[in-house]
Amino acid sequence: MIRAIITDIEGTTSDIRFVHNVLFPYARENLPAFITAFQHREDVAQALTDLRAELAQPQATVDELIAALFGFMDEDRKSTALKALQGMVWHDGYVSGSFTGHLYPDVLPALEKWKQQDVDLYIYSSGSVAAQKLLFGYSDEGDITSLFSGYFDTHVGAKRDVQSYRNIAAEIGLPAHELLFLSDIHQELDAAQDAGWNTVQLLRGEADAESRHRQVNRFDQINLELFSS
Secondary structure, eight states, rough: OOOEEEOOOTTTTOOOOHHHIIIIHEEEEHHHHHHHHHHSSSSHHHHHHHHHHHHHHHHHHHHHHHHHHHHHHHHOOOHHHHHHHHHHHHHHHHHHSSOOOOOOTTTHHHHHHHHHHOOOEEEOSSOOOOHHHHHHHBBTTBOOOOGGGEEGGGGOTTTTTTTHHHHHHHTTTTTGEEEEESSSOOHHHHHHHHHHHHHEEOOOSSTTTTOOOEEESSGGOGGGGGGGO
């Protein structure tokens, strides 16, 4: 029996093009001025300290850090410091109404249905927890954060690392066989399955011939009864 569902965001609940065509360009355009203006604010200063540690350059200047962040963005590096800073910049964009968080139309009805069935809902994304809360707090459907019991990012580990899913299970406090992970990336699902989780692959396009996981195209095609045992 599934007692908690943990879902990815990019390509799963939300169009990956929203992230690449809206969020990333907005961060790239606004990060330099934001960091320069707020470098001494506590949360920004902490992220910059973390970035210096990641670079092993404790004396790096703000300009050098900004250059490093652009390099990370170019290579799509899963840097926790970058994700934190991007989230701060995106906050301003959401609050100002520059954009809203994209949701596929089949997502919210399914989440609400599962919530009514007393299934706990969680998010696990490479984006920071702050960025996750912004997307769902300022989504196309309004603020839906009340549906979620918790959020996980790369602080628990990389999404293709089996140990990350063991860490999440421990934090949630449920056995692996009562957890279901939803993602569009089969390597992430492989790691979750190897940790004992149930899995479903959400594919908005063509089937994944290299995947060993059950594949669906929409949230309303997920049947939790298939996992009852």
